[in-house]
Amino acid sequence: MTSDWWADAAVYQIYPRSFADSGDDGLGDLRGVTSRVPYLSSLGIDAVWLSPFYPSALADGGYDVDDYRDVDPRLGTLDDFDEMVAALHSAGIRVIVDLVPNHTSDRHAWFTEALAAPKDSPARDRYVFRDGTGPDGAGPPSDWQSIFGGSAWAQAPDGQWYLHMFAPEQPDLNWDNPEVRADFLTTLRFWADRGVDGFRIDVAHGLTKDLTEPFTPTAELPDLADADGTHPLWDRDEVHDIYAEWRRVFDEYDPPRMAVAEACVAPSRRHRYVGVDGLHQAFNFDLLEAAWDAEEFRARIDRQVADTESAGASATWVLSNHDVVRHATRYGLPGAEDNPRETAAAWLLSDGTEPPLDRDLGLRRARAATLLTLALPGSVYLYQGEELGLHEVGDLPTELIHDPEFRRSGGTRKGRDGCRVPIPWTSNGPSFGFSRGTPHLPQPEWFADYSVAAEEADPHSTLEIYRRALALRSKLRGRGFAWHDETRPQVLHFVRPEGWDCITNFGSQPVPLPEGTILFASAPIDAHLLPPNTTVWFLSGETPT
Ligand code: GLC
Numbered sequence: 001m002t003s004d005w006w007a008d009a010a011v012y013q014i015y016p017r018s019f020a021d022s023g024d025d026g027l028g029d030l031r032g033v034t035s036r037v038p039y040l041s042s043l044g045i046d047a048v049w050l051s052p053f054y055p056s057a058l059a060d061g062g063y064d065v066d067d068y069r070d071v072d073p074r075l076g077t078l079d080d081f082d083e084m085v086a087a088l089h090s091a092g093i094r095v096i097v098d099l100v101p102n103h104t105s106d107r108h109a110w111f112t113e114a115l116a117a118p119k120d121s122p123a124r125d126r127y128v129f130r131d132g133t134g135p136d137g138a139g140p141p142s143d144w145q146s147i148f149g150g151s152a153w154a155q156a157p158d159g160q161w162y163l164h165m166f167a168p169e170q171p172d173l174n175w176d177n178p179e180v181r182a183d184f185l186t187t188l189r190f191w192a193d194r195g196v197d198g199f200r201i202d203v204a205h206g207l208t209k210d211l212t213e214p215f216t217p218t219a220e221l222p223d224l225a226d227a228d229g230t231h232p233l234w235d236r237d238e239v240h241d242i243y244a245e246w247r248r249v250f251d252e253y254d255p256p257r258m259a260v261a262e263a264c265v266a267p268s269r270r271h272r273y274v275g276v277d278g279l280h281q282a283f284n285f286d287l288l289e290a291a292w293d294a295e296e297f298r299a300r301i302d303r304q305v306a307d308t309e310s311a312g313a314s315a316t317w318v319l320s321n322h323d324v325v326r327h328a329t330r331y332g333l334p335g336a337e338d339n340p341r342e343t344a345a346a347w348l349l350s351d352g353t354e355p356p357l358d359r360d361l362g363l364r365r366a367r368a369a370t371l372l373t374l375a376l377p378g379s380v381y382l383y384q385g386e387e388l389g390l391h392e393v394g395d396l397p398t399e400l401i402h403d404p405e406f407r408r409s410g411g412t413r414k415g416r417d418g419c420r421v422p423i424p425w426t427s428n429g430p431s432f433g434f435s436r437g438t439p440h441l442p443q444p445e446w447f448a449d450y451s452v453a454a455e456e457a458d459p460h461s462t463l464e465i466y467r468r469a470l471a472l473r474s475k476l477r478g479r480g481f482a483w484h485d486e487t488r489p490q491v492l493h494f495v496r497p498e499g500w501d502c503i504t505n506f507g508s509q510p511v512p513l514p515e516g517t518i519l520f521a522s523a524p525i526d527a528h529l530l531p532p533n534t535t536v537w538f539l540s541g542e543t544p545t
Contacts, residue, residue, distance in 0.1 A: 003255040003256055004314075005046065005047075005094065005255075006047070006198060006258045006260070006280055006281060006314075006379060007281075007314035007378070007379060008314065008377070008378060008379055008476075008479075009045075009046035009047050009094075009379045009380075010044070010045045010046050010047075010374070010379070010380050010382065010470055010473065011045065011046065011047045011048070011049050011096065011379060011380070011381045011382065012040065012043065012045040012047070012048050012049070012382045012383075012384065012387075013048070013049045013050075013051065013321060013322065013381060013382065013383045013384060014033060014048050014049070014050050014051065014384055015028075015051045015061075015322045015383075015384060015420055016028050016029065016030065016032075016033060016050055016051060016052075016053045016062075016075055017058075017061075017062065017075070017420075017440060018384070018420050018421065018422040018423060018434075018439075018440075018441070019032055019033055019036070019384055019422075019423055020032030020033060020035060020036050020423065020425070020434060020435075021422075021431075021434055021435030021436070021437065021439075022034075022035055023435070023436070023437070024435060024436035024437035025074060025435070025437050026431070026435050026437040026438045026439045026440045027074050027075070027435075027440050028075070028422065028434070028435075029074065029075040029076050029080070030053060030071065030075055030076035030080040030081055030083075030084045031076055031080050031083075031084075033048075033050070033084050034080070034083055034084045034087045037087045037088055037091050037093070038091075039452065040088070040091065040093055041091040041092070041093065042467060043387060043466060043467060043470060044466075044467060044470035044471050044473075044474065045093060045382070045470065046092075046093065046094060047093060047094035047095065047096055047197065047198070048088060048093060048094075048095060048096065049096040049097075049098065049198075049200050049260075049381070050095070050096070050097055050098060051063075051098050051322055052065060052098045052100060053071055053072060053075045053076075053081075053097075054066065054067060054068060054070060054071065054072060055067045055070055055071070055072045055073070056072055056105055057105060057107055057169065058402065059105065059106075059167050059169030059170065059404060060148075060166060060167050060169065060170060060403075060404055061322070061402065061403070061416075061420065063098075063100050063166070063170070063202060064103075064104075064105035064106070064107075064167065064169050064170050065100050065104055065105055065108065066104075066105045066107045066108050067108065067109070068099075068100075068104075068183075068184075068187040068190075069186075069187055069190045069191075078194075081194065082194060082195075085194065085195045085196065086195075089195065094197035094198065095195070095196050095197050095198075096196070096197060096198040096199060096200055096258075096260070097191055097196050097198075097199060097200070098199075098200045098202060099184075099187065099188070099199045099200065099201055099202060100202040100203075101173065101175075101184055101201065101202070101203075101204075101207055102165065102166075102172060102173065102202065102203040102206040102207055103164065103165070103166060103170040103171055103172045103173060103203075104170070104171060104173060105169055105170060106168070106169045106170070106171055107169075110123070110126050110127075111127065111171055114126060114127050114129070114162075114171075115156055115157065118158075119131075119158070119160055122179075124160075125174060125177050126173060126174055126177050126179060126180055127162050127163070127171045127172065127173060127174055128162060128163035128171075128172050128173075128174050128209070128211060129156070129160045129161065129162050130153075130160065130161055130162075130163070130211075130213075131160060131161070132153075132155070132159065132160070132161050136159070137159055137160075137161075138159075140152075140153035140155075140161055141153055141161050141213075141215060142215035142216075142217065142218075143217055143218050144163075144165075144215070144218055144233070145218060146164055146165055146166055146167070146168075146408065147165055147166050148166055148167055148404050148405045148408040148409065149405065149408035149409035149410065149412075149413070150408045152164060152165055154168040154171075163211075165203075165206060165233065166203075166404075167404040167408065169404075172206075172209075173207070175207045175208050175209075175239075175242065176208075181242065181245070184246075185245070185246070185249055188246060188249050188250075188257075189249060192249070192250070192253050192257045196257065197255075197257060197258065198257055198258035198259060198260065198280075199257065199258075199259040199260075200259070200260050200262065201259055201260065201261045201262060201279065202262055203262060203264075204239070204243075204261035204262055204263045204273060204279070204282070205234050205235040205239065205261075205262075205263045205264060205265050205273075206233070206234055207239050207242060208236045208238045208239045208242070209232055209233050209236065210232040210236065211232070215232070216232055221233075224264070224265065224266065225266050226266060227265065227266055227269070229269075234264075234265070235263070235265040235266075235269060237272075240272060240273070240277075240278055243259075243261075243273065243277075243278045243279050244277045244278060246259065246279070247276070247277055247278060247279070258280040258281070259279040259280055259281075260279065260280060260281040260282065260283060260316065261273040261274070261279045261281070261282040261283065262282075262283050263282045263283065264285070267284075267286065267303055267304075267307060268307075270282045270284065270307060271307055271308070271310065271311030271313060274311055274313040275311065275312070275313070280313075281313065281314060281316050281379065282313075282316070283316050283318055283381070284304050284315065284316050284317070284318065285318060286300040286303065286304060287300055287301075287304075287317060287318065287319060287369075287373065288318050288319055288320070288321070288324055288327075289340060289341060290340070291336055291337045291338070291339075291340045292331045292336070292337065292365050292369070292506060292533075293337060293490075293506060294489070294490045294491060294492050294504070294506040294507075297372070297492060297504075297506070298483075298492055301376065301494075304317075304378075305376075305377070305481055308378065314377070314378045314379060314479070315376065315377060315378025315379070316378060316379055316380075316381060317373040317376055317378060317379070317380045317381070318380075318381045319366070319369055319370065319373060319383075319386070320382075320383040320386045320419070321381070321383045321419075322383065322416065322419060322420055323416050323419075324344075324416070324419065325344035325345075325347075325348065325392045325418065325419065326366075326383075326385070326386065326390060326391055326392045326418075326419050327366045327369060327370075327386065328359075328362045328363045328365075328366035328386070328389050328390065328391050328392075329344065329347075329357060329362055329391045329392040329394070330343075330344050330362070331361070331362045331365035331366055331369065332357050332358045332359055332360075332361045332362020332363070332365070332391075333347055333355055333357055333358075333362070334355045334356070334358070335355050343355065344392075345413060345414070347394060348392070348394055348413075348414035348415075348418060349412075349413075349414050350394075351394060351395040352392070352393075352394020352395045352418075353394075353395075357391070357394070359391060361533065362391065363389045363391075363462065364522075364523060364533045364534070365533045366386070366389060366462075367389070367462060367465055367522040367523065367535075368504055368505075368522045368523070368533050368534050368535040369504075369535075370382075370386070370465075370466070370469070370522070371465075371469055371502070371504075371520070371521075371522045371535035371536075371537065372492070372502060372504045372535050374469050374470070374473045375473070375476070375494070375496060375499075375500075375502035375535075375537060376481065376494075376502075377478075377479040377480070377481045377496070378479075382466075383419070384423060385419075385423055387462060387463050387466040387467075388423070388424070388450045388451070388452065388455055388461075388462055388463055389450060389461075389462030389463075390423075390447075390450050391446075391450075392418040392419055393417075393418040393419075393421045393441075393443075393444055394418055395444070396414075396417055396418055396421075396441065396442070398411070398414075400417075400441065400442065401414065401415055401417055402415075402417055402420075402440075402441070403415025403416050403417050417441055420441060421439075421441045421442070421443055421444075421447075422434040422435070422439040422440070422441065422443060423452075424443060424447040424448065424450055424451035424452070425451060425452045425453065426451050426452070426453045427448040427449070427451045427453055427454045428448065431443060432447050432448065432451055433451070433452075433453070450462075460524075465522060468520060469520060469537075472519065472520055472537065475499070476496055476498070476499040476500075477498045477499065478496070478497065478498040478499075480496060480497035480498055481494060481495075481496060481497075482494065482495050482497065483495075484501065484503075486503075488511060489507065490505065490506040490507030490508075491503065491504070491505055491506070491507065491511055491530075492504045492506065500519055500537050500538055500539050501516070501537070501538040501539070501540055502535060502536070502537055502538070503530060503535065503536050503538055504534070504535040504536075505530045505531065505532055505533065505534050505535075506532075506533070507532055508532050509532060510529040510530060510531050510532065511529065511530050512528065512529055512530075513525075513528045513529065513530050513536065513538065514538075514540055515540065515541065515542055515543045516538050516539050516540040516541050516542070516543060517538070517539045517541065517543070517544055518536055518537075518538055519536075519537040519538060519539060520536070520537045521534060521535065521536040521537070522534050522535045522536075528543065
């Protein structure tokens with residue numbers, strides 16, 4: 001086993017409540033994951049990353065954690081966790097768990113204690129409590145807004161206010177408090193001792209804050225995109241002291257445990273999260289926000305390759321996750337060329353009607369984009385269901401929406417439930433094989449066509465493309481990467497010196513392929529012409545006759 005397995009791993013993200021339910025409560029669980037190890041193994045991934053499975057009231061899909069060292073009883077027990085890890089490990093699949101250090105839930109024992117404790121007490125010091133402004137302190141301490149909308153402050157019953165950069169059920173921790181720091185070290189060891197191979201660090205750029213008063217008003221806060229470490233709330237330089245301490249813990253283990261940061265920071269500052277005295281990787285969300293356009297992809301790939309090279313790190317490629325509209329859908333929305341994020345948000349708000357989604361086009365491009373990222377150096381993070389080519393569910397009735405973003409934005413943002421609908425395993429049955437009960441989010445009829453069973457029966461399905469591509473990808477060696485001197489518009493062509501060429505046609509016309517042998521393609525290829533919206537893996541040389 002190499003200790004830097006993560007550097008070019010294919011990691012598959014499981015959103016446990018929506019993956020597989022071994023019972024009948026309609027909520028996916030850990031035994032469900034264990035039962036699907038053969039499926040995960042057949043996919044050819046190196047690791048799974050599990051979104052939170054800890055006890056939670058699900059105010060934010062589990063990212064509101066009541067207890068960091070336990071399993072939600074609805075999802076199983078610690079014994080189930082151990083069995084799942086053992087089953088995954090025996091299939092050669094490593095396990096990454098999600099750690100949420102910026103905030104606890106409001107049901108965490110510390111927060112209950114803080115609410116019951118007086119002002120200025122040690123219990124309140126674990127969080128960020130402040131007096132309000134105006135007569136009787138009835139106004140929030142500042143005008144800061146939470147990421148989900150509305151004030152970032154909520155009032156405790158005794159009138160003091162506490163900070164929550166996300167939902168009010170997610171009070172921010174005070175990382176200047178030594179007890180908070182020590183407790184997270186205990187949590188890291190708790191899971192590392194149970195055999196966990198790595199951690200995904202939620203909101204890694206948020207932990208340390210400069211909360212000296214007076215607070216800077218929102219209008220005067222620096223833009224995070226060009227932040228220089230002086231923003232009071234995000235991406236402060238001293239956050240790295242925490243990760244240096246964590247790194248010492250990771251390195252106590254053999255093999256060392258790894259960590260990947262969710263750091264939503266200026267690209268020029270991303271590398272600060274990785275290094276020998278920091279975390280191992282930081283997610284790069286650049287491609288996830290790119291329109292289907294060769295120049296955009298090229299610029300973002302260049303930036304990531306250059307940044308990671310200069311930091312001595314490895315790249316991370318992400319097209320979908322539990323927070324964004326699925327990439328098959330993003331690429332099938334007309335208008336998304338100009339502003340993919342806003343087009344997808346508007347489409348969700350229209351219940352998936354405007355602009356009309358071209359499912360086939362989106363899926364075709366999604367397959368091509370996936371093959372492109374699978375050929376790049378570094379690791380790739382895949383999100384459950386993308387291997388089936390699943391589209392976003394755009395028409396979830398608003399009364400069933402769980403995401404706090406929907407209500408806190410006053411209904412102006414639909415939220416992220418549409419990519420969290422339970423996976424279809426079979427083409428029939430009440431929940432397409434997900435559960436014996438009613439799934440916690442309803443699955444649309446069209447899921448039948450995208451089920452694992454349907455796709456296993458079709459050699460040209462998205463699932464089969466992922467399986468074959470992942471198997472081939474495992475033969476790619478080294479970190480070498482170079483653009484070919486190809487100059488055709490809307491065509492990207494790069495070379496992996498110890499592997500093969502990868503050519504993507506983003507345009508609307510077929511383009512001739514150079515001399516050589518086709519290894520694999522995201523769509524059928526005729527007459528040595530690369531069709532629109534297609535990626536090919538290719539060995540240059542003489543074309544076999
Ligand atoms: C991260 C998670 C997201 C969650 C937020 C607050 O961005 O990916 O799902 O809502 O953190 O924990």
